[in-house]
Amino acid sequence: MSLELRPLHPLFAAEASDIDLRQALEPSQVSAIERAMDEYAVLVFRNQALSQTEQVRFAESFGPLDLGLRKLHGGAAHRLDYEALIDISNVAPDGSLAQRDSRKVVSNIANQLWHSDSSFQQPKAQYSMLSAVVLPSKGGETEFADLRAAYDALPDDLRGEIAGLEAEHYALHSRILLGDTNYTAEQMATIPPVRWPLAQIHPGSGRPLLFVGVHAREIVGYSLAEGRMLLSDLLEHATQREFVYHHGWQVGDLVMWDNRSTIHRGRRYDLTERRELRRSTTEDLLPVRMVA
Numbered sequence: 001m002s003l004e005l006r007p008l009h010p011l012f013a014a015e016a017s018d019i020d021l022r023q024a025l026e027p028s029q030v031s032a033i034e035r036a037m038d039e040y041a042v043l044v045f046r047n048q049a050l051s052q053t054e055q056v057r058f059a060e061s062f063g064p065l066d067l068g069l070r071k072l073h074g075g076a077a078h079r080l081d082y083e084a085l086i087d088i089s090n091v092a093p094d095g096s097l098a099q100r101d102s103r104k105v106v107s108n109i110a111n112q113l114w115h116s117d118s119s120f121q122q123p124k125a126q127y128s129m130l131s132a133v134v135l136p137s138k139g140g141e142t143e144f145a146d147l148r149a150a151y152d153a154l155p156d157d158l159r160g161e162i163a164g165l166e167a168e169h170y171a172l173h174s175r176i177l178l179g180d181t182n183y184t185a186e187q188m189a190t191i192p193p194v195r196w197p198l199a200q201i202h203p204g205s206g207r208p209l210l211f212v213g214v215h216a217r218e219i220v221g222y223s224l225a226e227g228r229m230l231l232s233d234l235l236e237h238a239t240q241r242e243f244v245y246h247h248g249w250q251v252g253d254l255v256m257w258d259n260r261s262t263i264h265r266g267r268r269y270d271l272t273e274r275r276e277l278r279r280s281t282t283e284d285l286l287p288v289r290m291v292a
C-alpha cells in the first residue's frame with residue numbers, strides 16, 4: 001500500500017496523501033502510517049473532514065484511546081458525541097463562546113505551553129490526532145518540536161548528566177502555573193504524579209530522545225530549584241527554531257503526532273473568535289526504555 005509522503009521540514013514532519021481516512025483502514029494502511037510515524041513523528045493529512053464517528057474509528061485503529069484530563073471532571077457536560085474525543089475549543093458545552101476566565105479557556109491556554117499529551121499519567125499518550133473544524137481568522141497555529149533531534153544536538157556534558165535521571169510529571173502543574181489552583185484534594189489526587197526518564201529510546205526508530213515538557217515539575221534527586229532550572233534549560237534547548245515545525249491550519253486538516261518523540265504547543269489567538277478542533281489520542285502501552 002502506498003502512502004504518499006512529502007517532507008515538510010528538514011528534520012521531521014511530512015504531509016501524507018493518497019489515503020481516505022473516512023474509510024475503515026486496511027491493516028496494510030495502518031502499518032504504513034505507523035512506519036511513517038516512526039520516521040517523521042508528525043503527519044499532516046489535508047482535506048479529511050472526518051465526522052466524530054470516523055475520527056474515533058480512525059484513532060482506534062492504532063490502539064485503546066486515552067481520555068486525558070477528562071477523568072478529573074467525571075460526569076461534566078461534554079460537547080462531543082464520544083467521551084474519547086477531546087474538545088480542543090473555546091466553546092462551552094451549550095455552544096456559546098466560553099468565558100475568558102473559564103477553566104475551558106485556561107485549558108486552551110495550557111495547551112500553548114510545550115508538552116507531550118498525558119505525560120502526567122501512566123500510560124501516557126502514544127499518538128494524538130487533531131482535526132480542525134472551525135478556525136480563527138489569524139493565530140491559533142500549532143508547533144511541534146523534534147525530541148530526537150534535540151537529543152542528538154545535546155552537548156556531551158548534558159548528555160552525561162541526564163543519563164539515568166528521571167523527571168516527575170504532574171497533571172495539574174501547567175494549570176497551577178497559569179493560576180488555576182482551585183482544585184479539591186480529591187481532584188489533586190486523582191492523577192498521581194509519574195516519573196519518566198529524561199533520555200529515552202524511541203521504540204519504533206531506536207533513536208534516543210530528550211523527554212521534556214511543561215508537565216515535568218521536578219527532577220528526582222535534585223533540589224526543586226536546581227531541577228526546575230535544568231528542566232527549563234532542556235526545554236529551551238529542545239524547542240530551538242531549527243527543531244520546530246510550525247503548522248498553519250486549514251479546516252479539514254488532521255494532524256497526527258507521536259507524543260513519545262515530539263512535544264507541541266498551540267499559539268495565541270483572539271479568544272473572542274471561535275477555534276474548534278477535536279482530538280483523539282491513543283495510549284502508549286510499550287515499556288519506556290531509558291538510554292543506558
Ligand code: OGA
Pocket residue numbers: 088111112117128130140141142143264265266267277279
Ligand atoms: C492538543 C493541543 C494545541 C492546539 O490538542 O493536545 O495541545 O494548538 N493542542 O490546540
Ligand code: MN
Pocket residue numbers: 111115116117264
Ligand atoms: Mn496537547
